[in-house]
Amino acid sequence: MQNSSRIGALLREWRQRRKLSQLDLALAADSSARHVSYLENGRATPSRAMVLRLCDALDVPLRERNTLLLAAGYAPAYRESRLDDxxxxxxxxxxxxxxxxxxxxxxxxxxxxxxxxxxxxxxxxxxxxxxxxxxxxxxxxxxxxxxxxxxxxxxxxxxxxxxxxxxxxxxxxxxxxxxxxxxxxxxxxxxxxxxxxxxxxxxxxxxxxxxxxxxxxxxxxxxxxxxxxxxxxxxxxxxxxxxxxxxxxxxxxxxxxxxxxxxxxxxxxxxxxxxxxxxxxxxxxxxxxxxxxxxxxxxxxxxx
CATH class of the missing domain: 3.30.450.180 (Beta-Lactamase)
Structure with a gap:
């Protein structure tokens, strides 16, 4: 439940930053407004695939996508290289x-x-x-x-x-x-x-x-x-x-x-x-x- 609460708060923050309603986000992520509400309130934990779908819908930068994945209990999806790698x-x-x-x-x-x-x-x-x-x-x-x-x-x-x-x-x-x-x-x-x-x-x-x-x-x-x-x-x-x-x-x-x-x-x-x-x-x-x-x-x- 701790992970659910943390990822939920971050998802709500990004949704509000993008000025989207829960219904808007649900439609963009091929989900339902009820499910988005459950995710934001910590009543449900999103799958790794759902986190990435929501990030796509919210146009979240890659650095913050990793943060959202970690908050949901998953490993980061994007590597951060050094310029000389x-x-x-x-x-x-x-x-x-x-x-x-x-x-x-x-x-x-x-x-x-x-x-x-x-x-x-x-x-x-x-x-x-x-x-x-x-x-x-x-x-x-x-x-x-x-x-x-x-x-x-x-x-x-x-x-x-x-x-x-x-x-x-x-x-x-x-x-x-x-x-x-x-x-x-x-x-x-x-x-x-x-x-x-x-x-x-x-x-x-x-x-x-x-x-x-x-x-x-x-x-x-x-x-x-x-x-x-x-x-x-x-x-x-x-x-x-x-x-x-x-x-x-x-x-x-x-x-x-x-x-x-x-x-x-x-x-x-x-x-x-x-x-x-x-x-x-x-x-x-x-x-x-x-x-x-x-x-x-x-x-x-x-x-x-």
Missing amino acids: AELAAARSAVATMLAAHEPYPAVVVDRWWNVVAGNSAMSVLTAGIPEHLLTPRPNVYRLVLHPDGLLARLANPAQVRELFVERLGRQADATGDERLRALYDEVLSYPLPMDPAADRTAPSGPFQVPVRIVTPLGEIAMFSTMATFGAPADVTLSELAIELFYPLDEFTAATLRNLEGRRGFAAVNGSSETGSDWAESGADASDGVDGAEDHVDRREERR
Whole structure:
């Protein structure tokens, strides 16, 4: 009964997080509302197969699926590898290829908590001048961008970028219930606002509401980004990795990035001369990390 009570409470928590009724969940999991009610109240213990069906219906991330299985008294279903494990060799090769092929445009690999795992040499465009205390022991995208000593100081639209990042992180923390994401959200929310938060609140004039606009000695460059994730991962580590690829928004930016190619290194981010081909060594253990876009994109990020 102790296992029944524990798994029941977790199932109820995930159902409420997804804003589903017991009937909604039952229909999605090919069960009955009465059975779901019994499971949540501890009057019945779900089988291993039922736990996994409910997790599918609730879109529970792999890490939390293991937690639910353990709570029900079963062994975890998904392995959590280290980035340098032999089993991830094909994934490492794929990531290294993507990072290298994307140059001269920036690309970065992040884990679930937005810690930088690796990136290509073009990332120095985003990290130039960022102080050491934001780069060690491991850089975090949200700190690199939103901390007052970070990229925010070089942005032409700091208020827009801050609002977008904070909103996105808050939704991810709510959707996953991850305490480390919540701690990161609380931390970045405490950072001081830009000097004039309303200065860059203008209507978007292009296809992207909030491009990253960086003021450089060569002029203002503008980029947008897209996120890539692994399809149907069966490993917790792979399921939580994402690659953010930046693209130029105009020809001036494209020409500037092309001209800078070959004159920079990812050392500005990870404190070494490593490039994307060494991403496993720079990432260490994906379970280390922070101490504690729209609907389709957000759900993809939340599953991490």
